[in-house]
Amino acid sequence: MSRDSLEARLRAIGAERYHDKHPFHHKLHGGDCTPDQVRAWVINRWAYQAAIPMKDAAFMSRCTDPDIRREWRSRIEDHDGGIDEGGGLRRWLKLAEAVGLNPDYVASGVGILPATRFACEAYVHYVREKPLLQAVASSLTELFAPKIHENRIEGLLKHYDFANLVSLSYFRKRLTEAPKDVAYGLKWVLDHADTPEKEDMACEALLFKTDMLWAQLDALWSAYVDGHVPPGAWQPGDSMA
Secondary structure: OOHHHHHHHHHHHHHHHOHHHOHHHHHHHOOOOOHHHHHHHHHHHHHHHHHHHHHHHHHHOOOOOHHHHHHHHHHHHHHHOEOOOEOHHHHHHHHHHHOOOOHHHHHHOOOOOHHHHHHHHHHHHHHHHOOHHHHHHHHHHHHOHHHHHHHHHHHHHHHOOOOOOOOOHHHHHHHHHHHHHHHHHHHHHHHHOOOHHHHHHHHHHHHHHHHHHHHHHHHHHHHHOOOOOOOOOOOOOOOOO
């Protein structure tokens, strides 16, 4: 395969399997979620947000090349930020506050669904343990993220009173952060997937990541749309939240 055909193969995975296709996102962006369903999404998405800098730190701990570490460390800075200004995690808690949740409760992770927790932990383990090619390739869902962020901003602003420049600042910021990150990651994968076996490894990593994102939304739908909330997860009306 050529570089172009491998990139086309990766993009085809996103076109078919990225989580913008999940019915929960259609429900959310279309204004059909109840306030508690929005809160459940915010609580559970926190698990993924919190896992991102952890998986990036795990990745960097394995890199002996300082050039890679220099390029990669901005991802941690984007999410953790500085002591005073914070980063993506703090912007996510602004969203939590806007939808009527206690930010400290959300950040504690207490109410996260078991399936969501397991999926996010699996992602960190994947990046820590798999070959570097697959660790990098698993981040390439960022190829498809700007579109879902744009749709989310438009849909939330149109349909929900909590949506404003402050509460949606996480998604607005990612419109400029994600393309920068994925440009480096995509080039790195295309440079290093130089055998048919490595090309398959890169695609398998992206499939793993799309499955991981989809699994979180399946769990969210089962619990808060179908009403099967497992023990220990956040319950609508929980005063602690």
